[in-house]
């Protein structure tokens with residue numbers, strides 16, 4: 001399984017992109033920077049997109065991918081709440097045409113909206129996908145993604161502390177976790193359903209207690225204004241507990 005990180009931040013700027021990664025060039029996870037970081041021919045290869053929840057930084061490029069690839073048939077896989085946000089806020093024939101209906105100016109559907117049921121595993125483009133509910137201010141799921149050769153990755157999506165129940169349902173070879181705020185914002189992080197270095201440390205310790213091992217962990221969804229502080233604090237946590245944690249940057253490729 002080859003994972004290419006297109007965006008690894010919470011805020012867009014000249015140097016930072018919104019969260020999104022692509023597995024083996026065909027399966028996208030989140031759509032924050034899906035069009036800005038892929039060439040048109042690379043965009044054509046994307047056949048399905050997994051969306052963890054309906055916040056803007058995760059769904060932003062869905063309509064632009066459809067607009068750029070009107071000959072394609074692209075599956076959008078998400079829980080019904082997320083699909084509703086997408087339909088009502090972006091694909092609403094006001095902000096963008098409804099590319100999920102044959103009534104748009106194209107006279108054909110480009111996006112196939114596929115509702116996911118939490119904790120029900122499905123097969124998508126040869127991958128086995130398990131959506132697992134996570135805590136966030138809006139309905140949200142993380143995804144355990146298993147490749148044909150049995151490699152397993154779990155992506156948390158946006159979530160705060162209290163992941164014990166999630167850990168009981170998965171056993172990934174690799175964990176891609178969100179890391180939004182530095183420690184001094186831990187109260188805000190908890191209220192907003194996000195992780196900071198000290199809460200991640202607790203969640204990883206809990207993972208090890210429940211599952212008896214610790215997978216390598218890659219962090220995304222970093223707030224660029226606090227990146228230096230976050231990286232220093234994570235490094236301290238990793239050293240202290242001997243946790244295998246690394247950050248992903250835009251353009252990084254990870255082979256699992």
Ligand SMILES: [Zn+2]
Pocket residue numbers: 053055136158
């Ligand atoms: Zn969010």
Ligand SMILES: [Zn+2]
Pocket residue numbers: 010055057058158221
């Ligand atoms: Zn987010």
